[in-house]
Amino acid sequence: MPHSQFTSRSMLSDIRGASVEQAQLIRCRFQAGQLKRPNSKQMGALQGQHMSPHKGRGLSFHHVREYQGGDEIRHIDWRVTARTTKAHTKIFEEERERPVIICLDQRRTMAFGSRTRFKSVSACHAAALLAWAGLESSDRIGGIIFQDHQHREIRPRRSQKNVLHFLHQACEANQALLTEQQSDETLALAQHFEALRRITRPGSSVFIISDFHGFDQAAERQLTLLARHNSVTAIQVFDELEAALPQTGNYPISNGKQRLQLRVTREIQTQFSNHFQARTQDLQGSLQRCRISLSQLSTEQEPLRILQQSFKQGMQLS
Template sequence: MMTTADIIRKVRELEIKSRKLSNDLFKGEYHSAFKGRGMSFKEVREYQPGDDIRFIDWNVSARFSHPFSKVFEEERELTVLLLVDVSSSALFGTHAQRKKDVITEVAAVLTFSAINNNDKVGVIFFSDKVEKYVPPRKGRQHALYIVREMLTASPQRKGTRITEAVRYLNNSCKQKSIAFLLSDFLDESYEDALRVASSKHDLIGIKAYDRMDMILPDVGLLEVEDAETGSVAYVDTSSPFVRKEYEEQFHRYNDECKQIFLRAGSDLLHIGTGEDYVKVLQKFFAHRNRR
């Protein structure tokens, strides 16, 4: 259990790290990776060869007996929604970090990147139900509040139900938003809800995983407990067949997640505990900018 002093220190650490990353590495990439809601009128100027004749301002042109064109600019203000998995399975981690720590750091970086771009940010915390909703707002204090909530989240339930969070997104946010879904995706039957959300919002999945989710150590008979259901099982990790089947099952499930997002027309990123998530995010932003 974190003390108040621990929380304040951790919030400050995440703010410094996230603001540095969003200022030094992601400011340009984030700004250009996501498009605004539309175009707004900026000014009129003298007509130039190549201007679209549909944008000629006939009233101004008549007044000055010379053609003038309307100039528009993209509306940059965006609404960013973070859907953050706070289920018990996110507490697992064997490589310097838990999956929850990865999710929290990435969410903090995205929060400060949005705030630095003068965008609104909100959060939907979910387990197998929506645990808490923080409506989108601007400003540093709001960003710090979000980070504190992520660090101190105490869910009432242990399970994971992605459909509940995605449906809540559709119902609570009427305008098109940038939605980041951060989870280990240990769930099923969420494809339909994801497809509906992706048709309305720009939705990006970020899948956190631990090395032991993929590879079992050879340590003999191992007692394992499902963090969400409490069920206990024994696994013979000394068996090469068991270890091979375990790893293949992880890759099959990963491929299934990729296909679900692909069919929904959305992106899915994979970030492991202890991995340099900065490189993953930079690669994603660069890819978005080339589209």
């Protein structure tokens, strides 16, 4: 077996468990090359009923020249005009690259997993793949990491150093889930999305990796504003035990401090499954109104495979 193939396969099962190490996220760089970028005609996010239109890249200032007929008055440079006594206008050019903003959820609700890995670990893995793939595409990579009581902001820069900084912050937030005591004071999801909107320049590609617990009308309003000028893709991370309970019977459960017996009946199974499906449908409807595409990532699935499928369907990295 070729070394590159062996490395890729071994890393697919490398990131498991309740927490993640930075070295594991750094090794995702070798996997990120397998994320094929869509061609230039495949604009927007995931294709299909939730497709989001491609938003234009931002404009950057290029130079100043004398005003010509047909130039927009709002672009007149009044300082140069006053200094030269001749009307001058600012000339802008389209930016060649698009900032990639990765929104990573590491709140307390993400610290859950029934078998292979925690939701928080799956989210970190997916975020690392997107960060390395964006850097390989010569895009500026930035992000924001949600925690219960705060968020960590990483401004977009086109450098390996910035990606490593993002991954370091992600690991710190991830490991804090296992070491820090739960705080009674928590930020609402809408507050996190407002911070995300503040650091995102128009024309960016935004990826939100979250379980979307606490998603409400206020959060939807923030995402509606965000999606007006950016291409936004949502990745809902969930555990199979959140979607469906195991077979009927008695099961021991624990929160790390207390142990209880959970009795699972057919009626409880049905109610539980229906609740998850209803919540997912509500989220899909809300994001569709925001013109945001939605993909799902189970903790039993490998993030690379899910992202590959999404890219084949037209997910836009940059």
